[in-house]
Amino acid sequence: MTTHRTSVAVVGGGQAGLSTSWYLTRDGVDHVVLEAATAAHEWADSRWDTFTLVTPNWHCRLPGYAYDGPDPDGFMTRDEVVAWLAGYAPTFGPPLREHTRVTRLAPRAEGGYVLDATGPDGPETWEADAVVVATGGYHLPIVPPWAPALDPSVTQLHSAHYRNPEQLPDGAVLVVGSGQSGAQIAEDLHLAGRQVHLALGDAPRVARTYRGRDCMTWLADMGLYDTAVAQYPGGLAAREKTNHYVTGRDGGRDIDLRAFAREGMRLYGLLDGLSPDGARSTVTFRPTLASALDHADAVYTSICRDIDRWIEARGIDAPPPSTYEPVWEPPAEPTSLDLGAEGVTSVVWAIGYRPDYRWAEVGVFDGSGRPTHTRGVTSAPGLFFLGLPWLHTWGSGRFHGIARDAEHVAGAITSSLRTAVAG
Structure with a gap:
């Protein structure tokens, strides 16, 4: 089994994970984005054929990337959203590893975290000082x-x-x-x-x-x-x-x-x-x-x-x-x-989803299995969440607010890494 080392592991390559990566890339922080399938695949895999956004297109903005099409007050279809998101990663080249499913997250005795994953070439392990869980909140139908x-x-x-x-x-x-x-x-x-x-x-x-x-x-x-x-x-x-x-x-x-x-x-x-x-x-x-x-x-x-x-x-x-x-x-x-x-x-x-974080062996979850946090920052040193509905505001679960949340979490990450070095 191959063991890799990185400062920050981001679990999930959807809009939340990629937005986090944009800020970490900007700030020169060593990191990796681990995505179980392909970047932003959920938009193609879990929406019906006639799906459209219910928020106007001008709401669609990610760090360094915003909708600039001809109909800002219109509503993109599923396929248009997929195409728009596909254009994001090439604008900054995130360290994205697709087809790499994280199966376990646990703290390390010496600090930081270890992540077990299954990648394209088989089992692999990642050691990281900090982890961002950006897998959303809709897991089990x-x-x-x-x-x-x-x-x-x-x-x-x-x-x-x-x-x-x-x-x-x-x-x-x-x-x-x-x-x-x-x-x-x-x-x-x-x-x-x-x-x-x-x-x-x-x-x-x-x-x-x-x-x-x-x-x-x-x-x-x-x-x-x-x-x-x-x-x-x-x-x-x-x-x-x-x-x-x-x-x-x-x-x-x-x-x-x-x-x-x-x-x-x-x-x-x-x-x-x-x-x-x-x-x-x-x-x-x-x-x-x-x-x-x-x-x-x-x-x-x-x-x-x-x-x-x-x-x-x-x-x-x-x-x-x-x-x-x-x-x-x-x-x-x-x-x-x-x-x-x-x-x-x-x-x-059509009665919703429940979260599934059974792979995360960290004591930050409430009785319903949801992470406890303040604006994405948990009580576990170096562990963060992003992309959850109402993570901080009504806009958190939408394109409208993800950039602000990602910037806040990325700032908390860099602060935690500096603290760890100083300690």
Whole structure:
């Protein structure tokens, strides 16, 4: 087994890992970026065919590299994002080792860390004074523990593996989850003419445009993407919030689930499980549909009113305000669905991911397996995290905030290395 030595090992070659490498390269810090597959591969591997960004293209900026295309207020497709990211590494030549999967991280008795990995030529070991874990926070797709008990004739897949309607067998589809992925996949299937049954969670929504501008451009001007998580109501609990659903498809528009229902999509409250009578093709729902729709609309309206106040306080010349009026109300609270009777042949689980850091043998994780840190800096000397949702701000899990986070972590790294040398 080959043993390598470096000052800093960055685990993960996505936008977070490459952004860290940009600053370390600039500062002349010896380091390596270890990537299990290929740089930024997740953008091609885990998005569906009609995926688009939900943030405007001008948000797309990495250290030393920003979107400079013809449509800054538009929304890049999956393939356009992949192409844009592919142009990043060549601008500064990071010490990137692809197809090198880290399988274990552990502290060394004499200080620093040891990383076991499997590279193109077999097992290898890396010794480093500092480590940046930049593998993101979305590792294991979540499906309910009772999912295997569902009728085996029903195809099941997670949103991470959904690509297009043609991938699924003919018939109706149950989409579970109304966050960004669930709402957009439901729309994709709906536009393809599929009968869609959508089980809603508690995700909020946001207007695509309001008073003449994209809402996310207003929110950026208002500093929402720059506010530290500790300053938000509820503090660190903001890290558990679900992002607002909206779409950048076809130039960008609202996702209004009430409008979809008026067009024939069937909506339900929170999915509870299999029918207690033992029927393997019948699922049950909590009576939360009306409250879920009302909550999403309330957040939508609240954001619009915040923008109104911002415009008024600064005397900005903008089109007049407007108010959303619900276009559909649920006539009842459906509490069950017989998949067989309704012709449902597929279920798409869009209920998120859980972290998986079992390979990291360092005591910095909480009871749910998430790293504990302050702006990416952990209590373990020389160990850092980057690329997590709400690592520091709402922008941390987006292109909008990654450069700031990477600069902070890179600065903390160089400080820790100087301290180690001085000691």
